[in-house]
Amino acid sequence: MAGSDNKDLRTRSHVISEGVNRVPNRAMLRAVGFKDEDFKKPMIGVASTWSEVTPCNIHINELALEAKKGVKAHGGAPLIFNTITVSDGISMGHEGMLFSLPSREAIADSIEIVTNAERFDGLVAVGGCDKNTPACLMAIGRMNIPSVYVYGGTIQPGKLDGKDVDIVSAFEAVGQYHDGKMTDEQLHKIECSACPGAGACGGMYTANTMASAAEAMGMSLPGSSSTPAISPVKAEECAAAGERVMDLLAKGIYPRDIMTKKAFENAITLVMALGGLDECVPAFDRDCSLGRRGFDVG
Numbered sequence: 001m002a003g004s005d006n007k008d009l010r011t012r013s014h015v016i017s018e019g020v021n022r023v024p025n026r027a028m029l030r031a032v033g034f035k036d037e038d039f040k041k042p043m044i045g046v047a048s049t050w051s052e053v054t055p056c057n058i059h060i061n062e063l064a065l066e067a068k069k070g071v072k073a074h075g076g077a078p079l080i081f082n083t084i085t086v087s088d089g090i091s092m093g094h095e096g097m098l099f100s101l102p103s104r105e106a107i108a109d110s111i112e113i114v115t116n117a118e119r120f121d122g123l124v125a126v127g128g129c130d131k132n133t134p135a136c137l138m139a140i141g142r143m144n145i146p147s148v149y150v151y152g153g154t155i156q157p158g159k160l161d162g163k164d165v166d167i168v169s170a171f172e173a174v175g176q177y178h179d180g181k182m183t184d185e186q187l188h189k190i191e192c193s194a195c196p197g198a199g200a201c202g203g204m205y206t207a208n209t210m211a212s213a214a215e216a217m218g219m220s221l222p223g224s225s226s227t228p229a230i231s232p233v234k235a236e237e238c239a240a241a242g243e244r245v246m247d248l249l250a251k252g253i254y255p256r257d258i259m260t261k262k263a264f265e266n267a268i269t270l271v272m273a274l275g276g277l278d279e280c281v282p283a284f285d286r287d288c289s290l291g292r293r294g295f296d297v298g
Contacts, residue, residue, distance in 0.1 A: 010121055013118075017040070041075055044123065046125075047114075048080050054087030056200040063150065063235060066235045068242065069239055079118070083135075086103045104131040122249045124238075124245050126149075148220070148241040155197065155228075157196075199228060218263055219259060
């Protein structure tokens with residue numbers, strides 16, 4: 001049996017792994033690479049928010065693969081699945097923004113659907129932007145199975161005329177242009193330099209702030225919120241998250257053991273100290289388990 005001291009860690013997946021009646025179920029998994037030995041291991045989902053529609057998530061696929069390696073190296077049977085994402089930075093300023101906030105619920109629901117349908121025993125969720133970071137945490141809290149959240153990391157600053165520029169520079173440039181203080185050429189240069197590659201918006205917007213809150217709550221590994229997207233350390237973190245979720249499963253530590261009311265208060269305190277934007281902290285119901293609603297704190 002999978003786990004330390006011969007403890008069977010297949011808390012949910014045993015309904016697929018065992019029994020004659022589950023031959024068809026296991027046959028499907030063999031088609032995606034499972035072997036006899038994999039059915040003796042706990043099944044761990046790796047929720048990937050990879051997408052080409054935003055730099056926040058363009059690199060997530062590679063990070064999910066690292067998380068999968070970490071799970072596999074420590075006795076789990078990992079499977080990657082995907083969910084949607086949208087970009088606030090691209091959708092705002094027009095009708096597209098009407099679809100952004102609802103996407104958070106769709107993302108959380110999709111993670112729950114796959115994880116519960118496949119009877120995963122644990123979860124590593126890798127997110128990177130305004131909506132899928134809180135969505136991952138909402139799903140984790142609702143399902144309450146051993147889980148770790150990995151933040152995809154922030155973008156690096158761009159370079160223009162020897163100075164750092166970022167998405168904040170782009171916003172400021174629009175105002176300067178409308179005020180007659182910047183030419184078309186200067187504006188275009190900033191547009192082309194502000195976002196040089198993968199990672200979430202380089203400012204204390206929702207993505208970086210929510211990642212900080214997740215770390216403060218204890219749902220991410222230490223340092224997760226501040227490690228840049230392109231840093232080799234981020235890939236190492238993903239592998240470590242795979243190891244950690246196996247440890248949580250073995251020790252019987254669940255998200256609601258970590259995301260207590262005190263942990264939320266700690267996260268809110270950090271958000272206030274950082275002065276960042278945190279659009280969605282999932283609410284508590286009366287017994288301090290996570291409810292389905294969200295509320296704004298900034």
